[in-house]
Amino acid sequence: xxxxxxxxxxxxxxxxxxxxxxxxxxxxxxxxxxxxxxxxxxxxxxxxxxxxxxxxxxxxxxxxxxxxxxxxxxxxxxxxxxxxxxxxxxxxxxxxxxxxxxxxxxxxxxxxxxxxxxxx
Ligand code: AMP
Numbered sequence: 443x444x445x446x447x448x449x450x451x452x453x454x455x456x457x458x459x460x461x462x463x464x465x466x467x468x469x470x471x472x473x474x475x476x477x478x479x480x481x482x483x484x485x486x487x488x489x490x491x492x493x494x495x496x497x498x499x500x501x502x503x504x505x506x507x508x509x510x511x512x513x514x515x516x517x518x519x520x521x522x523x524x525x526x527x528x529x530x531x532x533x534x535x536x537x538x539x540x541x542x543x544x545x546x547x548x549x550x551x552x553x554x555x556x557x558x559x560x561x562x
Pocket of ligand 1: 453464476477478479480481488534535541542543544545
């Protein structure tokens with residue numbers, strides 16, 4: 443009989459655990475980064491911290507060092523993707539009103555082309 447899954451487990455938990463495939467572009471002690479399956483820009487990569495949190499809001503009481511490691515990870519991934527010079531946009535959809543669909547905190551890195559003014 444199949445063991446019941448954790449109902450709180452998201453698709454990103456499964457990617458982090460190696461249970462489902464993803465186009466991984468970077469992994470280190472703190473973050474995992476993989477290509478978004480529905481890219482919204484020429485380069486669209488998701489970065490997740492290796493600590494379980496539902497959203498950015500859920501990080502507010504975590505140790506600053508952990509939050510900093512996540513943010514530094516985002517910048518390192520952007521650099522690895524060759525986006526440092528041209529720049530890039532980072533989006534953290536937080537909660538339903540923001541359109542968050544996967545409830546494991548993740549940063550979208552968008553770039554590789556001019557993105558236009560935010561919200562335009
Ligand atoms: P958000 O709306 O901020 O929660 O973003 C979730 C993102 O995850 C969307 O841009 C999806 O296209 C992306 N996504 C969902 N499933 C996968 C997957 N298996 N591999 C890569 N990206 C995914």
